[in-house]
Amino acid sequence: MRAKSYLLLAFVAIGLSAFIVPAQDSYFYDILIGIGINVILATSLNLINGYTGQFSLGHAGFMAVGAYAASYLSLKWMQPVDPGADPNAISAMAEGGFFVALLAGGICAGLVGLLVGVPSLRLKGDYLAIVTLGFNEIIKSVIQNAEPLGAQRGLGGMVRYTNYLWTFGLAAICIYVVVCLVNSSYGRGFLAVRDDEIAAEAMGINTTKYKVLAFVIGAFFAGIAGGLYAHLKQFVHPEAFNFGRSVDIVVMVILGGMGSAAGVCFAAVILTVLPEGLRYLSHWDKLPDWLQHVAENRMILYSLLLIVLMLTRPQGLFGGLSAPKRRIGAK
Amino acid sequence: MIEFIQQLINGLSLGAIYALIALGYTMVYGVLRFINFAHGDVFMLGAFAGLYAAPHVLEMCGGPSYGVTAIVLLVAMAACAIIGVVIERLCYSPLRAQPKLTVLITAIGVSLFLENGGQLWFGADPKSFPIIMDDSAIDLPQWFGRFVDLTLTTGQLLVFGVTAALLIALHYIVMHTRLGMAMRAVSFNPAAASLMGVNNDFIISFTFALGSALAGAAGILVSIQLPSVEPLMGVMLGLKAFVAAVLGGIGNLQGAVLGGLLLGVLETMDVGYGSPTYKDAIAFAVLILILLVKPTGLLGKSEREKV
Numbered sequence: 085m086r087a088k089s090y091l092l093l094a095f096v097a098i099g100l101s102a103f104i105v106p107a108q109d110s111y112f113y114d115i116l117i118g119i120g121i122n123v124i125l126a127t128s129l130n131l132i133n134g135y136t137g138q139f140s141l142g143h144a145g146f147m148a149v150g151a152y153a154a155s156y157l158s159l160k161w162m163q164p165v166d167p168g169a170d171p172n173a174i175s176a177m178a179e180g181g182f183f184v185a186l187l188a189g190g191i192c193a194g195l196v197g198l199l200v201g202v203p204s205l206r207l208k209g210d211y212l213a214i215v216t217l218g219f220n221e222i223i224k225s226v227i228q229n230a231e232p233l234g235a236q237r238g239l240g241g242m243v244r245y246t247n248y249l250w251t252f253g254l255a256a257i258c259i260y261v262v263v264c265l266v267n268s269s270y271g272r273g274f275l276a277v278r279d280d281e282i283a284a285e286a287m288g289i290n291t292t293k294y295k296v297l298a299f300v301i302g303a304f305f306a307g308i309a310g311g312l313y314a315h316l317k318q319f320v321h322p323e324a325f326n327f328g329r330s331v332d333i334v335v336m337v338i339l340g341g342m343g344s345a346a347g348v349c350f351a352a353v354i355l356t357v358l359p360e361g362l363r364y365l366s367h368w369d370k371l372p373d374w375l376q377h378v379a380e381n382r383m384i385l386y387s388l389l390l391i392v393l394m395l396t397r398p399q400g401l402f403g404g405l406s407a408p409k410r411r412i413g414a415k
Numbered sequence: 416m417i418e419f420i421q422q423l424i425n426g427l428s429l430g431a432i433y434a435l436i437a438l439g440y441t442m443v444y445g446v447l448r449f450i451n452f453a454h455g456d457v458f459m460l461g462a463f464a465g466l467y468a469a470p471h472v473l474e475m476c477g478g479p480s481y482g483v484t485a486i487v488l489l490v491a492m493a494a495c496a497i498i499g500v501v502i503e504r505l506c507y508s509p510l511r512a513q514p515k516l517t518v519l520i521t522a523i524g525v526s527l528f529l530e531n532g533g534q535l536w537f538g539a540d541p542k543s544f545p546i547i548m549d550d551s552a553i554d555l556p557q558w559f560g561r562f563v564d565l566t567l568t569t570g571q572l573l574v575f576g577v578t579a580a581l582l583i584a585l586h587y588i589v590m591h592t593r594l595g596m597a598m599r600a601v602s603f604n605p606a607a608a609s610l611m612g613v614n615n616d617f618i619i620s621f622t623f624a625l626g627s628a629l630a631g632a633a634g635i636l637v638s639i640q641l642p643s644v645e646p647l648m649g650v651m652l653g654l655k656a657f658v659a660a661v662l663g664g665i666g667n668l669q670g671a672v673l674g675g676l677l678l679g680v681l682e683t684m685d686v687g688y689g690s691p692t693y694k695d696a697i698a699f700a701v702l703i704l705i706l707l708v709k710p711t712g713l714l715g716k717s718e719r720e721k722v
Contacts, residue, residue, distance in 0.1 A: 139516060203703060206710045209515060210450045214661060215706060217654070218699030225696030327650070331523060338520055383531035390524030395509055398517040 094256040098249065105248045113248075117316050119356045120251035121309050124258045126336040126352040127345065128305035131262050133334065134342035136298035137278030138204055139213045142220030143306050143333045145200075146193040148325035149223060150307025151314040152233050154189030155242050158182060158315065182245040186254075186311040193307025194300045196223070201299030205292050208281075220330055227322045238321035239314075246316040254312065258305045263345050265301070274298060278343075335390055340400055347402025358382070421565055422687040423680060428571040430679020431578040435633040436656035437663070437671040438585065439499075439626030445602040445666040446622045449515045452522035453502060455653015456529035457495050457627045461634025462544070462644040463537055464494035469545040484548045484639070488577065491635045492628040499627025500620050508616065533646030541643035548573070550639055570640040581632060582672065585625070589668065598622055602666070651695065655682075658702045664715025673713060 106112040129143045161181065200219045204212050227233050234240070265271040273294040276284035285291050314320045332355070340351030362382040365371060393400070436458055443451045468490040469483070476483045506525050510518045550570035589595040600608035601618045609615045637652070638644050659678045663670025678698055685697045705712065 139519070203707055207706060210444075210519065210665075211661065211706060211710065213519065214450070214657060215703055218658070218702050221654075221699045222696045222703075225693055229690070229692050327654075331527065334520070334523070381531065381535045384528060384535060387524050387527035387531060391506055391521055391528065394517055394521040394524060395506070398510070398513050 091256060091260045094260075095253065098252045098256060102248050108247070114316070115356065115360055116248065117246060117251050117312075119353050120248075120255045121312050121316070122333075122336065122352040122356045123255045123349050124251075124305055124309040124312070125333045126340065126348045127255075127258050127262050128302040128309070129333050130337050130340075130343065130345065130348045131266070131274070132298045132302040133337050134344070134348070135262075135266050135274045135278060136295060138295055138298060139209065140200075140216040140299070140302070141213045141327075141330050141334060142200065142216035142218075142223075143302070144325040144327070144329035145216075145220035145223040146197055146303040146306035147310035147313065147329070148220075148227060148320075148322070149196045149303075150186075150189035150193040150310030151320045151325070152189075152227060152239065152310075153192040153307070154185040154311030155239050155314040155320055156233065157185040157188050158242055158245070159239070178243070179245065182243075182250075182315065186250075186308050189311035190304045190307040193310065194304035197299040197301075197303025197306075198296060200303070201296035204295050204299060217327060217330070220325070220327060224322045224325060236322070238319055240319035242315050242318045244315060244318055246312045251312055251316075254308055258308070259345060259349065261301070261305075275343075335386070338390070338400055339393060341402040342400060344400065344402040347400060350402065351400075355386075359386075417565065418687070422683050424565070424567060424571065426680035426683030427676055428574045428679070429683055430659075430676035431574050432633050432637055432652070432675075433656045433659045433679050434672040434675025435578055435581065435629045435636070436653060437660040437675045438668060439630045440657050440660040441663075441665050441668060441671040442598075442622050442626045444660070446598065446605075446619050447507070447518070449518045450522065450657065451507075451623075451626075452519070452653075453525040453529055454626065454630060455649035455651075455656065456526050456533070457499055457502075457649070458630040458634045458637075458653060458656075459533060459644075459646060459649030460498055460529065461491040461495040461627075461631030462638045462648065463533070463634075463646075464491040464631065465547075465635045465638055466542060466544055466644055468494075469547050473545060473547065479546050479548050481548055484573065484635075487547055488632055488635050491631040493631075495627040495631030495634070496624040499623040499630075503620055503623040508619070530647055530650065537646055539646060541645040543643050544638040544641070548639065568640075570636075573639065574636050577632060577636060581629060585629070585668070588625070594618070594621060655695075655698045658698050661712055662702055662705055664712030667712070667714045667716075670712055670714035 105116060125143060125147065129140065132138050132140045132143075158181065196219075200216060203215050207215055228236055266274055273284070273289045273291075276287070276289050277291050277294050281291055310325075336351045336355050337348050339355065340347035340349070359382050362385070366376050366382075368376070436454065439454050439457070440451060443449070443454070465487045469487050472483050472486045472490070473479065476486070502525055506521050507518055510521060548569065550568055552566050552568055553572065587595075589598060597608065597613045597618050598621070600611065600613055601615055601622075605615055608618075634644075634649075637648075641648075655678060656675065659674035660671045661674070662678060663672070663674030665671075678701070681701060682694055682697060685691070686694055689697075709715075
């Protein structure tokens with residue numbers, strides 16, 4: 085009940101804050117939407133990596149499936165709106181269609197997640213990491229060879245449906261679903277699989293079901309994030325969903341702390357804003373030259389951050405703080 | 416048929432490169448049980464070490480020759496061995512007691528650091544590798560060439576020769592020296608090995624040095640055949656070499672060589688007879704299929720998890 089009121093609160097807050105967000109076509113608006121999309125991606129990966137303990141390195145693959153499926157549908161069936169038209173003039177009908185396309189993208193990604201989840205039954209740890217990475221590459225290769233999806237050229241011309249309300253509304257739902265699921269008595273199975281698979285199995289938990297379920301739900305939301313991304317950029321390209329993108333999402337989960345919903349969201353915000361901030365810093369004249377140079381090469385900072393974090397605080401910034409640790413009998 | 420043999424030769428020379436890099440993955444996995452994601456980038460650093468060393472060596476020896484190639488190879492191997500040990504000391508050894516996942520993530524961080532650092536220090540643009548030996552088609556013996564129309568380049572011959580020599584050397588070190596025995600002991604049971612007086616830290620560093628040296632050699636062998644080197648050249652090759660290691664059964668030296676050769680041949684056959692655009696996907700598809708049927712890889716032994 086408390087969780088539901090939080091969700092309601094989140095919706096009200098999003099609705100109210102929609103009045104103060106910057107103009108639709110501004111640079112800051114795009115960063116803001118980017119934050120929302122990354123929050124969805126990081127939260128959904130957190131379900132797989134953080135709560136269920138299945139190290140997946142192919143989240144961008146699910147995102148790609150969602151992005152392409154949603155784009156394909158919206159291009160195929162709902163292109164009555166002139167691409168150059170005022171984005172504020174999108175009809176309710178088109179908005180509904182967009183939602184259907186997003187949902188279809190999510191479902192397609194979820195089905196692929198099912199496909200990826202099945203090998204996870206026999207593999208663990210490093211092997212699973214490399215197989216999910218492999219799936220990411222395979223998905224990319226298939227798209228690169230699929231002529232209806234634009235192959236190497238990418239797919240463009242979608243209407244810019246993605247806006248503040250859609251992105252953050254879906255982000256709120258994603259967080260709600262993941263947190264409620266993990267905190268429910270049913271969802272404790274995820275944590276049990278992570279903490280000790282053998283013990284969980286001995287206690288009669290169907291570990292197979294939980295692992296596959298984590299992949300399907302995680303992939304579903306990654307697919308939705310992909311659809312949002314596609315309708316924000318209005319162009320998708322297979323290379324946008326490569327191994328590097330997957331690593332980005334993994335870094336968000338790790339920085340925030342695996343299995344910490346709030347930490348992961350925080351990390352998603354930081355890691356979306358940080359590169360933009362550094363880009364700004366690298367053009368700031370008042371800064372010494374060498375600092376500008378460092379800011380320019382933000383990927384180096386990014387990787388150093390990861391190494392230092394692992395050496396000093398491997399549980400992530402917020403790890404171990406908000407993970408569910410209620411004792412039996414406690415209220 | 417002739418074309419098939421030709422593809423086989425090309426595939427084996429590609430596979431030999433995979434095998435050299437895969438050995439590094441598999442040896443580190445053997446002693447530490449984690450994927451050294453930065454290994455592919457050590458390979459890249461080997462190529463760059465060669466790129467910077469080659470002009471000096473060429474000047475010293477006065478022109479391209481096999482001697483120059485040998486020196487450049489040794490320089491790159493030494494450089495990579497040092498880099499490998501430094502990475503292990505700085506980034507992995509403080510994490511011995513941490514869960515394997517932490518080390519894996521650190522390795523991803525190191526890999527990103529080397530890739531982006533490489534782009535900063537060396538420049539992101541491809542650089543042409545100096546000609547240190549002549550890479551041309553060999554005149555196959557007349558009696559042979561009369562019947563078949565095969566092409567074998569000196570570069571490929573070098574790959575086969577160097578790989579074979581390194582594999583024999585590695586086999587000797589691992590199976591017939593005290594160090595090798597210690598390596599096998601650490602791989603078998605680290606706690607017991609250290610009780611028997613093995614210095615585990617030293618052996619782990621030594622393993623990193625060996626594996627990285629092999630990657631450095633692979634870096635030079637690739638660069639001689641490719642016209643250029645660039646900071647991201649190790650990403651895909653490293654991943655595929657890792658696939659090769661898993662394919663053969665990770666932790667198993669013969670498996671890494673088998674997996675590498677198999678993957679190289681499969682990929683070349685795909686380019687020759689199938690669709691070249693699926694070249695990258697096929698490695699991973701094969702990997703997934705093999706792991707589904709035999710999760711420990713072709714030659715891997717299954718380790719039963721104890722409760």
